[in-house]
Amino acid sequence: YRVLIEEMSDGALTLSMDGMVLYCNQRFAEMLGIPLSRIIGSKIAGWLPPDEREKFEALLRQAGENSQRAEITLPGVNGSSLVASVFADSLSLGGMQVIYLVVADLTEYKNREVMLQSALEEARQARRSSASPRRSTSEWSAAGTLRRKIGEPCVVRMPRVATRSL
Numbered sequence: 001y002r003v004l005i006e007e008m009s010d011g012a013l014t015l016s017m018d019g020m021v022l023y024c025n026q027r028f029a030e031m032l033g034i035p036l037s038r039i040i041g042s043k044i045a046g047w048l049p050p051d052e053r054e055k056f057e058a059l060l061r062q063a064g065e066n067s068q069r070a071e072i073t074l075p076g077v078n079g080s081s082l083v084a085s086v087f088a089d090s091l092s093l094g095g096m097q098v099i100y101l102v103v104a105d106l107t108e109y110k111n112r113e114v115m116l117q118s119a120l121e122e123a124r125q126a127r128r129s130s131a132s133p134r135r136s137t138s139e140w141s142a143a144g145t146l147r148r149k150i151g152e153p154c155v156v157r158m159p160r161v162a163t164r165s166l
Helices: 002-007 026-032 050-063 107-129 137-149
Strands: 011-016 021-024 068-075 081-093 096-105
Touching: 011 026, 026 068, 026 081, 026 096, 050 068, 050 081, 081 107
Parallel strands: none
Antiparallel strands: 011 021, 011 096, 068 081, 081 096
């Protein structure tokens, strides 16, 4: 199981009930851009932005009773921030009650969500400015731009056009 935890794409941590990091995989250290040796043995709240600590401490308290999930902003590499989904639960490990966390980086997902909202708003604006009830060229363009931005294949279905026979 240790190889699985070390190789997974999410961060994994084991904490004491007071929030001290007992174990942390390399992926979590990479997410924060901090050496693994500095994280293990430290209080996890010390690595969080001040405005996220209260939410995180509430997550830990509730995880002692049943599993919890929260979205938390973590400090990222080079001063950036990282939006993460944090799953927390408790278990008895060698007779000691601990909290384990699985931390998934949502940054790419959130960036795509912002691009999608922007493209949808662009399409709405184009539709409002168009007198025709059919999709305008700019709406088709906005849909294609969105698909390219989020890495989806650009397949556009054009409306049927009536043809006259000569």
